[in-house]
Amino acid sequence: MERLNFVKNGVSRLPPGFRFQPTDEELVFQYLKCKIFSSQLPASIIPEINNVSKYDPWDLPGNCDDEERYFFSSKEVKYRRGNRMNRTSNSGYWKATGSDKKISSSINNGIVGLRKTLVFYEGKSPNGSRTEWVMHEYRLVSVETSASNSSQKDANEIGDWVLCRISLKKRSIESDNNTTPSGRTMVNNAEMAQPRFFDFLSVHHNSLPAPAHSSTSSTCSSSNNVVDVSFPNHEETSGYGHF
Structure with a gap:
């Protein structure tokens, strides 16, 4: 054979x-x-x-x-x-x-x-x-x-x-x-630095977590229940306004 x-x-x-x-x-x-x-x-x-x-x-x-x-x-x-x-x-x-x-x-x-x-x-x-x-x-x-x-x-x-x-x-x-040739996961730092907006319309108020004590400031508008989370002393977020 x-x-x-x-x-x-x-x-x-x-x-x-x-x-x-x-x-x-x-x-x-x-x-x-x-x-x-x-x-x-x-x-x-x-x-x-x-x-x-x-x-x-x-x-x-x-x-x-x-x-x-x-x-x-x-x-x-x-x-x-x-x-x-x-x-x-x-x-x-x-x-x-x-x-x-x-x-x-x-x-x-x-x-x-x-x-x-x-x-x-x-x-x-x-x-x-x-x-x-x-x-x-x-x-x-x-x-x-x-x-x-x-x-x-x-x-x-x-x-x-x-x-x-x-x-x-x-x-x-x-x-x-998002994986490198070595098998490790890459992290997008630019994406992590962007502010995040949370819509609480679909969430019951009783289930909302208690606010944490931190230096981050939050401004909430009663017209549409959307929270704009801004980061103080951060140049990239200085252009964001409040709803």
Whole structure:
């Protein structure tokens, strides 16, 4: 059977109309397991990158507008002694969240997958700003019963590769239009500075909040029940009159 290759210049390229939407089990046992044991992959569609965590998510190959991007990532430990990976990039760092999810298969006895969820933060740890970039990192481990305790099982990582799925979480159309490439929401300062006018015609007077004690002055006209809230000492609001 001829091996299908959909990776060109480090980027996956599928024909129009095709989508790559594998399950967690397929990613672990059909792709990651085959990659680690040098078996033939179902299709060459996942690019290889040396430690994905070292790159800002928007700088990785592929189109950021795509729903998901997949990469085989080689492991690069942060310290010589230990298995903790280096997850620091130029603009921030990846931080694990929640507990790892176990992925098992009925035909792979003794071998399971683990899915770790990470979120990208801009800035330096631990004071970075959370973004909407999310990574699912899949690992392959072997589970063996401890010789000293039959009820205890030891998990050992297999191979030098992990499989990463990266996506930009989108909440709504409005938030998409106000989102930077880093996944942070933009704020329109000019819009926030404009005075706001409140119409109390449709609001019952008993439900109105008590006036707060502040330096903001308010002028109300009894003819149309519209309040003009003006901001003292502000040049942009000096031209507004009272109704």
